[in-house]
Amino acid sequence: MPDARLWLLWALTTLLAATAARNPLYLFLLLLVVLLVGVTTAPAGRRRAALLPLRFAALAVPFAALFNGLTAHLGDTVLCRLPAWLPLLGGPVTLESLAYGAINGLALTVILGAFTALNQTVPVRELVRLAPRAFHEAGVVLAIALTLLPQTAQAVARIRQAQAVRGHRLRGLRDWLPIYLPLLVSGLERALALAEAMVARGYGAVSERAQPLPLRALLTMGLLGLSGGWLTWLFVPNRAGIAAGTMVAGGALLVGAMVIAGRSTRRTSYRPRRWGIRETMVVLGCGLALAAALTGHPSLAYAPYPRLSWPPFDPLVGLGLLGLLTPALVNGSGSEGR
Amino acid sequence: MIRLERLTFTYAGASAPALQDVTLEIPAGAFVLLAGPSGAGKSTLLRCLNGLVPHFSGGTLRGRISVFGHDPAGEGPLALSRVVGFVFQNPEAQFVLDRVEDEVAFALENLAVPPAEMRARVTEALDLAGLTPLRDRLLETLSGGEKQRVAIAAALALRPRVLALDEPTSQLDPQSAEEVLEALVRLNRELGLTVVLAEHRLERVLPYATQMVYLPAPAAPLLSGPPRQVLPHVPDVPPVVALGRTLGWDPLPLTVAESRIAYRVSLIAYRVSPVACRRLQRADRRRGRGLGERRSTLRNRRHVTRNTQHVTRNTQHATRNTRHATRNTQHATRDTRLTLRGLCFRYDQTPVLRDVSLEVAAGELVVLMGRNGAGKTTLLKCIVGLLRPQAGMIALDGEPLVGRETADICRCVGYLPQLPDDLLFADTVAEELAVTLHNHGLLDRPPIAPDELLARLGLAELASAYPRDLSVGQRQRVALGAVTVTAPSLLLLDEPTRGMDYAAKAELLRLLRSWQAEGTGVLLVTHDVELAAQAADRVVLIEEGRVCADGTPAQVLTSSPGFAPQISQLFPGRGWLSVEDVLRGWETACR
Numbered sequence: 036m037p038d039a040r041l042w043l044l045w046a047l048t049t050l051l052a053a054t055a056a057r058n059p060l061y062l063f064l065l066l067l068v069v070l071l072v073g074v075t076t077a078p079a080g081r082r083r084a085a086l087l088p089l090r091f092a093a094l095a096v097p098f099a100a101l102f103n104g105l106t107a108h109l110g111d112t113v114l115c116r117l118p119a120w121l122p123l124l125g126g127p128v129t130l131e132s133l134a135y136g137a138i139n140g141l142a143l144t145v146i147l148g149a150f151t152a153l154n155q156t157v158p159v160r161e162l163v164r165l166a167p168r169a170f171h172e173a174g175v176v177l178a179i180a181l182t183l184l185p186q187t188a189q190a191v192a193r194i195r196q197a198q199a200v201r202g203h204r205l206r207g208l209r210d211w212l213p214i215y216l217p218l219l220v221s222g223l224e225r226a227l228a229l230a231e232a233m234v235a236r237g238y239g240a241v242s243e244r245a246q247p248l249p250l251r252a253l254l255t256m257g258l259l260g261l262s263g264g265w266l267t268w269l270f271v272p273n274r275a276g277i278a279a280g281t282m283v284a285g286g287a288l289l290v291g292a293m294v295i296a297g298r299s300t301r302r303t304s305y306r307p308r309r310w311g312i313r314e315t316m317v318v319l320g321c322g323l324a325l326a327a328a329l330t331g332h333p334s335l336a337y338a339p340y341p342r343l344s345w346p347p348f349d350p351l352v353g354l355g356l357l358g359l360l361t362p363a364l365v366n367g368s369g370s371e372g373r
Numbered sequence: 374m375i376r377l378e379r380l381t382f383t384y385a386g387a388s389a390p391a392l393q394d395v396t397l398e399i400p401a402g403a404f405v406l407l408a409g410p411s412g413a414g415k416s417t418l419l420r421c422l423n424g425l426v427p428h429f430s431g432g433t434l435r436g437r438i439s440v441f442g443h444d445p446a447g448e449g450p451l452a453l454s455r456v457v458g459f460v461f462q463n464p465e466a467q468f469v470l471d472r473v474e475d476e477v478a479f480a481l482e483n484l485a486v487p488p489a490e491m492r493a494r495v496t497e498a499l500d501l502a503g504l505t506p507l508r509d510r511l512l513e514t515l516s517g518g519e520k521q522r523v524a525i526a527a528a529l530a531l532r533p534r535v536l537a538l539d540e541p542t543s544q545l546d547p548q549s550a551e552e553v554l555e556a557l558v559r560l561n562r563e564l565g566l567t568v569v570l571a572e573h574r575l576e577r578v579l580p581y582a583t584q585m586v587y588l589p590a591p592a593a594p595l596l597s598g599p600p601r602q603v604l605p606h607v608p609d610v611p612p613v614v615a616l617g618r619t620l621g622w623d624p625l626p627l628t629v630a631e632s633r634i635a636y637r638v639s640l641i642a643y644r645v646s647p648v649a650c651r652r653l654q655r656a657d658r659r660r661g662r663g664l665g666e667r668r669s670t671l672r673n674r675r676h677v678t679r680n681t682q683h684v685t686r687n688t689q690h691a692t693r694n695t696r697h698a699t700r701n702t703q704h705a706t707r708d709t710r711l712t713l714r715g716l717c718f719r720y721d722q723t724p725v726l727r728d729v730s731l732e733v734a735a736g737e738l739v740v741l742m743g744r745n746g747a748g749k750t751t752l753l754k755c756i757v758g759l760l761r762p763q764a765g766m767i768a769l770d771g772e773p774l775v776g777r778e779t780a781d782i783c784r785c786v787g788y789l790p791q792l793p794d795d796l797l798f799a800d801t802v803a804e805e806l807a808v809t810l811h812n813h814g815l816l817d818r819p820p821i822a823p824d825e826l827l828a829r830l831g832l833a834e835l836a837s838a839y840p841r842d843l844s845v846g847q848r849q850r851v852a853l854g855a856v857t858v859t860a861p862s863l864l865l866l867d868e869p870t871r872g873m874d875y876a877a878k879a880e881l882l883r884l885l886r887s888w889q890a891e892g893t894g895v896l897l898v899t900h901d902v903e904l905a906a907q908a909a910d911r912v913v914l915i916e917e918g919r920v921c922a923d924g925t926p927a928q929v930l931t932s933s934p935g936f937a938p939q940i941s942q943l944f945p946g947r948g949w950l951s952v953e954d955v956l957r958g959w960e961t962a963c964r
Contacts, residue, residue: 158471179469196759197795199779200788201855202812213808216798220841225466231429232467236480237454237531303485305478305495 038308039161041317042153045072045362048321049149052328052356053142058337058346061356062141066092068359069148075363077155085155088148095147096140103136104128111342134339164304167297175238179229187222194218253292260285313365320361327355375399375422375535375567380436382417382426391417393592395436399569399584401534404561406578406600407571408607409588410874411844415571418588419537422569423457424450441534454480458528460538462872464520465512467527473499473515474508477527484531494530501564502526502556517745518549522556529560536560538570542577543872546744546900548935550577557581573874576611576903576939580628601625609875612903612939616952629942636943708735708770710863710894711756716765718748718755718918725751726762727918733863733894738885740909740926741898742936748918749898750791753865756896757788769863784813787861791868793852794841802843802851803827803836806858813859820860829887830854831880846877853884864888864895870904882908906930906938906950926950 053065066088073085105117105124110131119125159181166174191214195205198213205211264281267274328335334347377397383390391414399405407415420426424445427434438445445453461467470476477498481491499505502522512520521541528536536557542550558581560566572578579585585600587607596603601624604614613632617625622639626632711733718726725748733739741749754760756767758779767774774782790796799805806823810816827833830850835843840851849869857864864885870878878901885895885908899905905912905926912929914922914936922929927948931941938950949955 175469193790193792194795196754196779197790197792199759200757200783200790201796201809202780202783202859204778204780204812213798217795220798221794228461228463228466229469231425232459232461233469234429234450235423235425235454235457235459236467236483236527237451238480238483303482303488303491305475305482305488305491307488 038314039157039165040308041314042157042362043162043165044321045317045359046149046153048325048328049359050146052324052359053145053149055328056335057135057138057142058335058348059138059141060346060348061335061352062138062145064353064356065145065359066141066148068357069145069152071360072363073148073152073155076152076366081155085152087151088144091147092140092144095143096137099140099143100133100136103139104133107132107135109340131339131341131343134343138337138339167293171302183222183225186225187218190218190221194221250292250295253288253295257285257288257290257292260288316365317361320358323355323358327352327358374401374439374441375569376437376439377418377421378437380421380434380438382421382434383432384417385431385433387432390592392421395595397586397595397597399567401441401567402561402565403567403569403584404558404582405567405569405584405586406575406582407569407586407588408573408575409595410590410876411573411846411872413588413590413593415588416539418586419459419539419569419571421445422535422537423453423459424448425459454533455484455531456533457535457537458525458531458533460521460524460528460536460541462540462543464517464524464541467524468512468520471512473504473510473512473523473526476512476523477530480527481530494532498526498529501529501560503552503559516549517545518552521545521549521553525553525556525560533566535567535569538568540571540573540872543573547902548744550574550900554578554581573872574901574903575607576613579611579614582627600627612952613943616940616943616955619952619956629939632939632943708892709733710735710737710770711896712766712768712771713752713756714766716752716755716762716767718751718760718762720751725918726755729765729915729918729920731913731920731923733896735862735892735894736889737910738889738895738897738908739911739913740905741896741913741915742900742902742905743915744935747915749915750867751918752915753788753867753896753898756782756865757786758782780812783856783861784859785861786863786865787853787856787859788865789849789853789856789867789869791871793849796852796855797840797848800839801837802832802840802854805840805851805855809855809858815859819858821858823854823858826854826858830884844877845872846874846880849873849877849881850884853881857888862893864893866895866897868898868900870899870901878904902930902936902938905936906940 049065049069053062056062056065070086070088073088074082077085104114105128108126108129110127110129112130113127114130114133116127117124159178163174163178163181166177194214194217197217201213203210203213205214260281262285264278264283264285267281268278271278330352332349332352334349334352337346375398377395380392380395380397381390382392395418407418409415417426417430420430421434421438422440422445426432427446428449434446440453441456443453443456445457468476469479474495477495478491481494486494496505499508502525504519504522504526507515507519512523515523524541525536525538538557542553545553554577557568557570561568561581570578579600582600584597585603587596587603589596596606604610604625604627605618610618613626613629616622617632617635620639622632622635624631624635626635709732711731713732714730716726716729717724729748729752731739741752743749751760755762756774758774758777758781762775765775769782769785774786797805799808803823806826807816810819810823824833824836827836830853832847832850832854835847840848843851853866853869869881873881882904885897889895897908909926911924912922912926913920914929914933922933927941927950930936930938930950931945931948940949940951940955941947944955947958949958
């Protein structure tokens with residue numbers, strides 16, 4: 036499933052479900068789903084990294100349980116008492132507060148798992164390409180910046196080594212100067228070289244012309260409307276309706292300007308996004324999970340207070356959450372590298 | 374057709390023009406070798422062809438340029454990007470995306486080429502550059518030669534009529550460079566693409582060039598024409614051309630194959646042509662030999678050439694044995710500076726060095742060669758403690774180095790990394806040396822007076838210059854000064870001649886020789902086989918982390934086809950590596 040939009044939808048749905056659910060049974064189910072999707076869709080050689088959330092859970096769950104146990108003194112099953120003079124910590128430590136902390140840790144693990152799977156499968160550049168066409172130039176700049184980040188990290192390591200062979204030792208902040216200066220200069224040189232290469236390859240050839248006057252007028256009016264409405268809402272009492280209307284109109288003008296600007300940006304894509312049965316299935320799966328998470332079913336909002344009890348489980352909700360498994364089910368090869 | 378008429382270009386703020394009054398014609402479909410020393414204006418000339426000069430660089434341009442009917446100075450680089458494909462020295466510096474196919478398609482996406490046509494063009498460009506099997510690969514997983522071919526494919530996707538390349542093989546090993554050049558020759562011959570290629574290592578490109586343009590110095594008049602016409606006026610030429618010039622071979626051979634024919638013809642010609650003998654005589658005189666001493670030799674040469682096959686076979690043994698004997702004697706009497714025993718190193722689970730053992734004696738220059746990724750740089754990093762080997766022993770003058778801090782080791786070991794710019798950050802050349810002394814706590818009692826070292830490096834007059842303003846060769850020498858100011862007993866140099874012209878290389882060689890004479894051991898990593906043939910006392914060949922050959926240059930270089938210098942290819946099995954060896958060998962035979 037190479038389409039970044041679908042992955043984004045899947046990750047956001049998982050995020051919503053993990054935020055909505057406090058029932059550990061559903062959270063366990065979500066964690067299993069996320070791990071399964073991560074492992075089956077990660078490129079070959081990165082499958083072990085897809086299990087990273089488990090290592091996170093080993094730390095996050097006990098830490099969250101301990102933190103909540105020491106700070107939230109609710110629940111009937113008192114395990115021990117800390118002296119009352121201890122600020123924040125003083126009071127009973129209950130089984131319920133420990134359990135609730137652990138549940139929060141589990142929810143965090145699910146969210147991390149979803150974004151780990153997203154990160155493993157979709158290159159950041161693909162996500163940047165989701166930006167509207169009007170922001171194409173900004174998207175390219177961001178994509179290059181993302182490429183330069185690992186290169187800069189490599190340059191730091193290289194320059195540190197080069198300075199070490201001159202007897203340089205890193206002891207304090209001032210010792211970073213021999214690393215920072217060559218890094219800055221080489222970074223600038225690299226940026227210039229890249230700019231020269233991009234110009235030589237025709238980058239910017241189709242966006243040289245200035246934006247037409249109506250578009251600029253539209254942008255100006257939109258910005259004026261938005262800021263004027265906001266100022267009215269802030270400083271003119273009893274004019275909230277007018278303020279809201281002005282802001283909506285300004286926003287609409289801005290969106291219109293962006294659509295027009297996007298249409299005037301001539302650009303094609305080497306990897307056009309295609310819609311097929313797999314993509315539809317993922318959307319349906321996410322829709323199912325979203326419906327299950329947002330129905331407000333009482334079993335979702337489980338709370339261990341005042342006394343810890345076995346959480347309820349509704350098979351229909353569970354089945355709905357299993358909709359998030361669709362990326363794993365429709366995944367073709369899963370071996371494509373990033 | 375490319376036409377430059379009275380082109381003069383001066384960079385903004387420069388006192389003198391980089392190009393002056395250049396008039397040049399390049400016919401369509403030509404394969405042009407652009408040669409000349411560093412700073413002569415090769416890169417500037419190339420950038421004039423696609424309008425990067427003056428549009429990107431700034432500066433003042435006078436004169437006229439026409440590239441297949443386009444005016445780069447007027448139309449600018451964006452318009453010319455469809456006519457002139459440009460490939461830079463470092464492929465990594467020009468990559469925008471991370472996957473082969475995406476990188477090739479990048480320019481087409483920006484030009485809004487329809488997707489169907491784009492796919493066809495990408496496929497065509499990958500096919501032409503021989504990259505079809507690698508189209509899905511990530512760029513970071515490719516070798517240097519493959520990356521440079523991706524850069525070429527990215528330029529080809531725009532279907533240009535001219536391909537301009539600025540030293541595209543300078544960072545590649547001989548095999549990778551050959552891959553790139555073969556791709557260019559295919560494009561030139563099969564598609565009629567005009568190729569204009571700037572290069573220092575003429576021996577790599579001369580076999581393919583139909584036209585040579587030589588820029589002798591900034592603002593000096595250029596020489597242009599078929600290589601055979603231009604080469605006699607070029608001071609530094611590849612060994613087979615130098616031999617041909619010395620012996621008066623006509624037509625002047627450009628390749629080893631042509632030299633073989635010229636050599637066979639000369640065997641007959643010596644018998645009938647006194648001119649050839651006179652040329653030999655002149656060559657000897659240039660080498661500082663007395664005419665009287667030579668006369669009998671020259672007389673004898675006629676006899677020798679009649680029996681060449683027999684005599685040279687004997688000579689070969691004699692030369693090889695003499696070299697062996699001399700080197701073995703030297704080796705036995707010298708102290709061992711560096712000892713490596715059973716060195717193993719792995720990155721994660723990938724073995725990079727496997728059981729490497731070698732020695733460098735005092736005053737010995739050992740050249741370490743091998744393909745990109747063979748483990749050469751890793752070996753040097755292990756020696757100076759930047760990487761910790763998993764097994765093995767490293768000792769300097771008998772003292773173990775493993776476990777010691779890099780800063781501590783580098784007081785006795787000078788290590789020059791591949792990119793000298795990573796070392797330089799001070800405001801002046803003199804300060805660069807002072808920083809190293811300060812780091813080692815030697816500022817008050819320097820082992821060598823910094824002024825003396827600067828004079829020795831030929832940098833005395835540049836002591837107050839900003840290091841990054843200097844030329845490639847000068848920056849390399851500043852970096853060398855920064856790592857040798859502690860008077861190390863061992864020098865490790867990682868590809869110090871990348872991007873250097875012949876003069877800068879000769880200067881570096883002179884310096885190394887002077888350090889050797891003082892007992893400094895030198896371990897030099899290079900891809901430059903001619904430099905290895907010229908400089909090495911011993912050559913170590915490393916392949917996939919293992920030492921696969923260790924011996925005299927004559928033994929190692931002549932037995933490794935990928936690393937054989939031109940002279941050894943011309944006279945296989947005779948142990949000759951340079952023009953001097955050939956002349957000396959014949960002289961021995963004449964005696």
